[in-house]
Amino acid sequence: xxxxxxxxxxxxxxxxxxxxKKSTAASLCxxxxxxxxxxxxFIIGENVNNIMANxxxxxxxxVFIIKDADESEVQEIRDIISTIDGVAEAKIYTKQExxxxxxxxxxxxxxxxxxxxxxxxxFPDSVIVKLTDLEKSADVQNQINQIxxxxxSYIDEIRSSDKTINAxxxxxxxxxxxxxxxxxxxxxxxxxxxxxTIKLTxxxxxxxxSIMKYVxxxxxxxxxxxxxxxxxxxxxxxxxxMLIIYGGYSLVIQKVxxxxxxxxxxxxxxxxxxxxxxxxxxxxxxxxxxGALGSSISMKKYLQV
Numbered sequence: 001x002x003x004x005x006x007x008x009x010x011x012x013x014x015x016x017x018x019x020x021k022k023s024t025a026a027s028l029c030x031x032x033x034x035x036x037x038x039x040x041x042f043i044i045g046e047n048v049n050n051i052m053a054n055x056x057x058x059x060x061x062x063v064f065i066i067k068d069a070d071e072s073e074v075q076e077i078r079d080i081i082s083t084i085d086g087v088a089e090a091k092i093y094t095k096q097e098x099x100x101x102x103x104x105x106x107x108x109x110x111x112x113x114x115x116x117x118x119x120x121x122x123f124p125d126s127v128i129v130k131l132t133d134l135e136k137s138a139d140v141q142n143q144i145n146q147i148x149x150x151x152x153s154y155i156d157e158i159r160s161s162d163k164t165i166n167a168x169x170x171x172x173x174x175x176x177x178x179x180x181x182x183x184x185x186x187x188x189x190x191x192x193x194x195x196x197t198i199k200l201t202x203x204x205x206x207x208x209x210s211i212m213k214y215v216x217x218x219x220x221x222x223x224x225x226x227x228x229x230x231x232x233x234x235x236x237x238x239x240x241x242m243l244i245i246y247g248g249y250s251l252v253i254q255k256v257x258x259x260x261x262x263x264x265x266x267x268x269x270x271x272x273x274x275x276x277x278x279x280x281x282x283x284x285x286x287x288x289x290x291g292a293l294g295s296s297i298s299m300k301k302y303l304q305v
Contacts (some may be wrong), residue, residue, distance in 0.1 A: 003274045005221075010190075010228055012228070012229075013224075013225050013226070013228025013229040013232055014226060014228075014229075014232065015228075016226065017229050017231040017233060024233060024271065026193075027193050027237075028236060028237050028240070030189070030193050031193060031233070031237035031287075031290075032235070032237050032240055032241050032244070034185070034186045034189050035186065035237060035238065035241040035283060035286070036241055036244060037067045037182055037186070038183055038186045039241060039283075040245075041175065041179045042175075042179055042279060042282070043184055043249060043270075043279075044068070044175055045172075045175045045176060045274065046270055046275050047269060047270050047280075047291065048171060048172050048175050049172065050270050052134070052168060052172050052302070058149075059161070060129045060130040060131050061128075061129050061131075061137070061141065061158055061159060061160035062126050062127070062128055062129070062158070063077075063081065063126055063127040063128075063129060063144055063155060063157070063158050064095070064124050064125075064126045064157040064158070064161070065077060065125045065126060065127070065154050065155065065156060066125050066154050066156045067156075070127065072153055073149055074092060074125045074127075074154075075092065076149055077127060077149070077154055077155075078090050078091075078092050078095065080143060080147050081127055081147070083165055084143050084215055085138030085139075086127055086132055086139060086140045087130070087131060087140060088130045088131055088132040088134070088208075089128075089129070089130040090127050090128070090129050090130075091127065091128045091130075092126075092127055092128075093125070093127065093128050094125055094127065095123040095124060095125050098123035098126070099123055102123075102259075111150060116270045124156060127303060129144075133170060134168065136248075137160060141160065141184075144158060145158065147155075154245050172200075174252055181199030186286070187286070187290060191293055191294045191297065192294075193294070207221055227291070227295040227296060227297045229291075230290075230293075230295035231287070231288050231291040231292055231295075232289055232291070232293030233283060233294030234286070234290050234292075235288060236287075237287055237288045238283035238286065238287035239283075240277070241283060242279065242280060242283060245272075245279070246276070247270055249272050253269050253271065253272075256269060263276055
C-alpha cells in the first residue's frame with residue numbers, strides 16, 4: 001500500500017511538471033539564471049579561498065636582525081618567534097645564504113660580489129616567518145618588535161607585504177559577503193517563483209482537490225504530488241545549471257591559465273573536478289529545499305493549513 005501511494009505521488013508530480021509546460025519552463029529559466037549568478041560567485045569564492053590558503057602557506061615576513069648579533073642570539077630570536085601565536089614556521093636565513101642567493105641571481109656578474117664574502121659580508125642575518133593566518137600579520141609583527149634578549153632589542157627591520165595581505169583579505173571577505181547575499185536572494189526569488197508556478201496548477205485543480213477532501217483525503221496526501229513537482233523543477237534546474245557551468249568554467253580556466261602562463265604568474269586555479277562535488281551538493285540541496293518549501297507555501301490557501 002505504501003509503495004502504491006509513493007508511486008502515485010511521484011507519478012502525479014511528474015505529470016504536473018509536463019502538464020504545465022509553460023509555467024514549468026518559465027520557472028526553470030528563472031531558477032537557472034539565478035543559480036548561474038550564484039554559481040559564478042561561488043566558483044570565484046572557492047578560487048579566492050584556495051589562493052588565500054596557498055598564500056598563507058608561503059606568505060609571511062622577513063625579520064632582519066642587527067649585524068652585531070651572534071649565532072646564539074639569532075637562534076634564540078628564532079626560537080622566540082616560533083612560539084608566537086599565528087606563526088607556522090620560523091627559519092633562519094643567514095647572511096651567507098643571502099649572499100649566495102644574490103650571486104645565483106646575478107650569475108654572469110657574480111664576480112662583482114666576491115669582495116663581500118666572509119667578514120666583509122654586508123647582509124644581515126634574518127628570520128623568514130610563515131603565518132598560519134594572514135589576518136594575524138600585524139599582531140605577529142607587533143610581538144616580534146617587542147622581543148628582547150637581556151633587555152636589548154635585536155630586531156632591525158621587518159619586511160612584509162601588508163598591503164597585499166590586506167587587499168587579499170578584503171577581496172576574500174567581499175566575495176564571501178556577495179556570495180551570501182546572492183544565496184539569500186536566490187532562495188527568496190526561487191521560492192516565490194516555484195510557489196506561484198504551483199499555485200497555477202493548484203488553482204486549475206481546485207475542484208479536484210475539493211472533491212478529494214470531501215471523500216476523506218488528508219492534506220498530506222493532496223500536498224505531496226505538488227511538493228514532488230517543486231522538487232523535480234528544482235533538481236532539473238540544478239542539473240542544467242551544473243552542465244552550463246561545466247562548459248563555461250572549463251573554457252574560462254583554460255584561457256586564464258594561458259594568460260597567466262604568458263605573463264609568468266603562477267596561481268593555483270581550481271579545476272572543475274575539484275569543486276563539482278561541493279557545487280552539486282549545494283545545488284541539489286537548494287533545488288530540493290526550495291522546491292519543497294515553495295510547494296508547501298502555495299498549498300496553504302487551498303488546504304487551509
